[in-house]
Amino acid sequence: MITVLFFGPVAERVGTNRLDVAYRDGMSLQELRAQLQTQYPDAFELVSLAAVDGTHFRDMSVPLADSCEVVFMSKFSGG
Amino acid sequence: MGELKNAVRIQLDDFSQDEEIRALQATSKRMGGIATFLGCARDFSEGREVSEISFDAYDRMALPEMQKLRTEAIERFGLLDARIIHRLGVVRAGDSIVFIATGAEHRAPALEACRWIIDELKERVPIWKKETTPQGDAWVTPHP
Numbered sequence: 001m002i003t004v005l006f007f008g009p010v011a012e013r014v015g016t017n018r019l020d021v022a023y024r025d026g027m028s029l030q031e032l033r034a035q036l037q038t039q040y041p042d043a044f045e046l047v048s049l050a051a052v053d054g055t056h057f058r059d060m061s062v063p064l065a066d067s068c069e070v071v072f073m074s075k076f077s078g079g
Numbered sequence: 080m081g082e083l084k085n086a087v088r089i090q091l092d093d094f095s096q097d098e099e100i101r102a103l104q105a106t107s108k109r110m111g112g113i114a115t116f117l118g119c120a121r122d123f124s125e126g127r128e129v130s131e132i133s134f135d136a137y138d139r140m141a142l143p144e145m146q147k148l149r150t151e152a153i154e155r156f157g158l159l160d161a162r163i164i165h166r167l168g169v170v171r172a173g174d175s176i177v178f179i180a181t182g183a184e185h186r187a188p189a190l191e192a193c194r195w196i197i198d199e200l201k202e203r204v205p206i207w208k209k210e211t212t213p214q215g216d217a218w219v220t221p222h223p
Binding site: 005007008010011012025041046051054055056069074075076077078079 | 118130134135136137139140141143165176179197200201202203204206207208209218219220221
């Protein structure tokens with residue numbers, strides 16, 4: 001199972017802070033994004049970066065590990 | 080003696096600028112220049128009155144990223160020390176949001192580092208703000 005977290009405006013559009021997604025062998029960050037984008041297109045309009053287990057990931061082709069934590073985030077507005 | 084607070088913090092409570100500056104200055108008597116930045120909640124934004132701002136953060140990444148910023152700033156600008164504090168939760172218009180203090184032997188690196196840190200923080204630290212206005216609540220959404 002992959003834990004997918006959302007915050008701020010993305011969470012508001014998804015309607016939740018957290019989804020649990022079934023893990024598939026070899027699943028990449030891009031594939032996960034594509035799957036969720038289909039279900040939540042309005043939310044993913046805002047997504048511009050992703051993190052895996054607390055680390056920003058630019059390479060979307062990276063395969064995910066089972067039980068990892070993924071966050072799809074919009075541009076930050078802190079400070 | 081008050082409790083020694085970490086140089087980089089994310090917290091709900093307000094902070095004391097005087098305390099943070101004293102803590103920074105206490106790290107080295109070689110500090111000839113201290114620069115500070117205070118980010119405050121404005122009561123007007125994008126044509127609307129704002130009564131309060133609430134913040135959400137990805138804690139797992141936000142604090143480590145702020146710690147990295149401090150370390151990078153110290154190395155890049157040759158600082159003696161730096162402190163970064165960001166509040167979460169709800170702040171009212173006029174309240175403090177973020178505080179940065181940088182100390183160096185001379186004023187130029189302290190001033191440059193202070194600006195660099197806030198600019199980088201806004202780009203790199205996963206914190207989001209929502210503004211409460213008469214028209215309702217709205218997340219601030221910079222374009223991707």
